[in-house]
Amino acid sequence: MAAGLRTVILLSFVLAVGFLLIILSCALWQNWLPLLVALTFVLAPLPNAVFAHCGSDEFGSSYDSSSPAVDFGRFLTAIIVVTGFALPIILAHSDVINSKAAIMSIAGGGLVYGTILAYSAAFSQEESDYD
């Protein structure tokens, strides 16, 4: 698939905007707890990447790879993604951070995670088109 240079530039731009929003939400109120959101969303694709190679090399016949390890990786991914969205809401709910900072960090985290998803969707189809 010809995902060219333009895609890379666009995605890196979006990633930079996402990190800008997160860091701005920390720096404007001198409260650096929303930086955890960036860490969470960066960690989010990790379980899928780790567990994707577990147990799916037996026969290769099952199209929808249904090994328990892969399921566990997806489960962990969903937990981490929801954590990334829930953490600023909860911190804002108990007045640890400002609510505007929460909104900015959620938007930034969404942009960062969307970038990761779009990047893996655009560039993983070259080697194999499963999933």
Add this chain to the structure above:
Amino acid sequence: MSLPRANYDPRRVCLNPFPEFTLGKHKRTIGVYLAGALFAIANWAFLDAAILSAHSKNPWGQPGNEDPPVHVTFVDWIPGICSLLGYLVINLIDKDRIRGDEGFGDSRAVWRARLFLFIGFALMAGGLAGSVTVLILKYVLNNYPEQFTYYGYANVSQSVLMMLSAIVLWIGQNTSSEYEYNLTL
């Protein structure tokens, strides 16, 4: 007059319904993701109440007031822990072994797996009942204001959402195998 013949062993106390949906080939993936999301929402709903309680210190209402009358203590954590243990027990059981018609040889293994499944469901139901108990006995009956009964409602919603997550995971893990089975035949 005779009863109609059942297609299951009538000595069994609890039957495990395995609903068969074939809604698509990505059903299992969606189910697992949805279950994880529900699980996270459940636990964050309760942790929200705990963090809120930990941060509602002295000046919670008018200045010069006393400490808030009630806090989230370890009693509030017990139903969630029960639900979590039940969740783990339910999902650690091999589903084919519960079904028992695969010819595993040892029929007592099937019996034991069903016993553990029952323990898991009992732990989850106990967590739900315990959370409702905490809500009523600790918060509603003492006539705390809305701000504090929220802790109890968060506790109940944690148990309910964890049950929903277990159900979604159960259904999602069972459907895909049926689908593939039909596909390969």
